[in-house]
Amino acid sequence: MSMTKKIIISTIVSALLISTLPLTTSASVNKTAQGGKLSATKGLNKSKLPIWSRNIKVPYRSWIPVEKPSVVLLCVHGLGFSSESFTEFGRRMASRGMAVYALDVRGFGEWMKREAGNQVDFEACLSDIESALHILHKAYPKAPIFLIGESMGGAIALRATSRYPELVNGLVSSVPSSDRYAKLSSELVVGARYLENKDKQMNIAPEVMNKATANPNLRAKWEAEPTNRLKMTPKELKQFNEFMKGNEDAAALVANVSVLMLAGFKDKLVKPEGTISLFNQLSTQDKLLMVVGDGEHLLLEENQLSDQLAQLVMDWINNEAHSSRSGVTAHP
Amino acid sequence: MNLKRSYILNLAVVICLGSVLNGLPVDSRPIIKDEGQAKLMQQINAGQKDNQLTVKEANKLRKDLSHVARKKAKMLGKTNRKLSEQDRAELISDLNDISNNIHKLELEKRVTSPVR
Numbered sequence: 001m002s003m004t005k006k007i008i009i010s011t012i013v014s015a016l017l018i019s020t021l022p023l024t025t026s027a028s029v030n031k032t033a034q035g036g037k038l039s040a041t042k043g044l045n046k047s048k049l050p051i052w053s054r055n056i057k058v059p060y061r062s063w064i065p066v067e068k069p070s071v072v073l074l075c076v077h078g079l080g081f082s083s084e085s086f087t088e089f090g091r092r093m094a095s096r097g098m099a100v101y102a103l104d105v106r107g108f109g110e111w112m113k114r115e116a117g118n119q120v121d122f123e124a125c126l127s128d129i130e131s132a133l134h135i136l137h138k139a140y141p142k143a144p145i146f147l148i149g150e151s152m153g154g155a156i157a158l159r160a161t162s163r164y165p166e167l168v169n170g171l172v173s174s175v176p177s178s179d180r181y182a183k184l185s186s187e188l189v190v191g192a193r194y195l196e197n198k199d200k201q202m203n204i205a206p207e208v209m210n211k212a213t214a215n216p217n218l219r220a221k222w223e224a225e226p227t228n229r230l231k232m233t234p235k236e237l238k239q240f241n242e243f244m245k246g247n248e249d250a251a252a253l254v255a256n257v258s259v260l261m262l263a264g265f266k267d268k269l270v271k272p273e274g275t276i277s278l279f280n281q282l283s284t285q286d287k288l289l290m291v292v293g294d295g296e297h298l299l300l301e302e303n304q305l306s307d308q309l310a311q312l313v314m315d316w317i318n319n320e321a322h323s324s325r326s327g328v329t330a331h332p
Numbered sequence: 333m334n335l336k337r338s339y340i341l342n343l344a345v346v347i348c349l350g351s352v353l354n355g356l357p358v359d360s361r362p363i364i365k366d367e368g369q370a371k372l373m374q375q376i377n378a379g380q381k382d383n384q385l386t387v388k389e390a391n392k393l394r395k396d397l398s399h400v401a402r403k404k405a406k407m408l409g410k411t412n413r414k415l416s417e418q419d420r421a422e423l424i425s426d427l428n429d430i431s432n433n434i435h436k437l438e439l440e441k442r443v444t445s446p447v448r
Contacts, residue, residue: 163373
C-alpha cells in the first residue's frame with residue numbers, strides 16, 4: 001500500500017474518531033509545553049535555554065514537550081503577523097510530544113525592533129530557515145523535521161523545501177497561493193504608491209486583516225497586537241508580490257518531500273482555487289490537499305486552529321514521521 | 333455536531349478530489365528520486381552563499397530547474413509514470429545544460445574579480 005493511500009485512510013479514520021473521542025484539554029497543554037525566546041526577548045533567563053539553541057541568531061519562540069520530542073516543527077508566520085501567532089498551535093503540538101519552533105520573518109515580529117533586519121528580506125529569511133534547520137537537525141538527530149507555514153509563511157516554507165529538500169522531512173503549507181481576490185487592483189495601488197514614494201509606509205490592514213476574517217472582534221484584536229505589523233512600504237510590498245510569483249516554480253521543484261496543503265473554503269483573501277492549482281504543480285506524489293469547509297484565511301495561526309484540524313494535522317505529521325523513520329518513502 | 337458533519341463531508345470531498353487530481357491510482361505511483369535535480373539545487377545554493385552566483389542568477393537557474401521538473405512530470409503523466417530512454421536522455425541533457433551554466437557563471441565571477 002502506498003503512503004498516500006495510508007494517509008488518506010488514516011485521515012478518514014481520524015476524522016471519524018474526532019466525532020467520538022474527547023478533545024484535548026488546555027490544562028494538559030499548559031503542563032507539557034513551555035515557551036522561550038532568544039536575545040530579542042526581554043526578561044528571559046538565557047541560562048535556562050539549551051546551549052545549542054543559543055546558536056539560533058534570529059528571533060524565535062519555542063514550545064518544547066517535557067519528554068524527548070518525536071517530531072520537530074519549524075513554523076513560519078504570515079504577512080503582518082509574527083512567531084507569536086503560532087502560540088496556540090505550538091502549545092497543542094507540544095502537548096502531543098512535538099517540539100515546535102516559530103521564527104520571525106525578516107521585517108516582522110522582534111525584527112521590527114532591530115536596525116538590521118527590520119525590512120522585509122526573503123533571501124535572508126530563507127537563509128535563516130536553512131541555518132535553523134541545520135541547528136535543529138544537530139539538536140534532534142533522530143527526529144524528522146517538518147516545515148509549517150501559513151499564507152506568506154506557507155509560500156516561504158514551500159520555497160525553503162524546494163531549496164533545501166535534504167533538510168526537510170515534510171511540509172505543511174496553508175494557503176500559500178498568490179492568487180488573491182482583487183489582486184490586480186491592489187497591485188496597481190502598490191505600483192502607484194511605489195512611483196510616488198517607494199519608502200513611505202502604507203496601511204496593509206484593509207488589504208490583509210479585513211479580508212482575512214469576517215469577525216470584527218478578531219480584526220480589532222489583530223490590529224491591536226503590538227507584535228503585528230500593519231504598515232509596510234511599497235518597496236517591501238513589491239518584493240512580497242515578486243516573491244509570491246515564484247510559488248509555482250517552487251512547487252514544481254518539490255519532488256521527494258511529503259506535502260500537506262490546506263485552504264479555507266470561506267477565505268476572502270486568497271482564492272482556494274489558487275492553492276488547488278499550486279497543489280497540482282507539486283512534483284511529489286506524496287501529497288494531500290485539505291479544504292476546510294468553515295475555514296477563513298487563517299487556519300493554523302492566531303487561535304484559528306480548530307480541534308478537528310489540529311487532530312488531522314497531527315495525524316498526518318505522525319504518519320509521515322513514522323514512514324520517514326522506517327524508510328518507507330524516499331525522504332532524506 | 334452539524335459543524336463536525338459538514339467538516340467531515342468537506343474533507344471526504346477533498347480527499348476524493350486529491351486522488352483525482354493526482355491522476356493515477358495511488359498504488360501505481362513509484363517513488364522517483366531526483367538526485368540530479370537535488371545536487372544541482374545544492375550547487376546553486378552553495379554558489380549563491382559563496383557569492384559566486386548573484387541572487388538573480390541563482391533564481392534564474394532555479395527557474396530552469398523547475399522547467400525540467402515540469403517537463404519530467406509531463407513525460408511521466410504521458411507514459412504511465414515510466415520514463416523512456418529518450419525521455420531520460422532529454423532530461424539528463426537539460427540538467428547538464430544547467431550544470432554547465434552554473435559553472436560558467438561561477439567561472440565568470442572568478443575572472444572578473446581575481447583574488448589578489
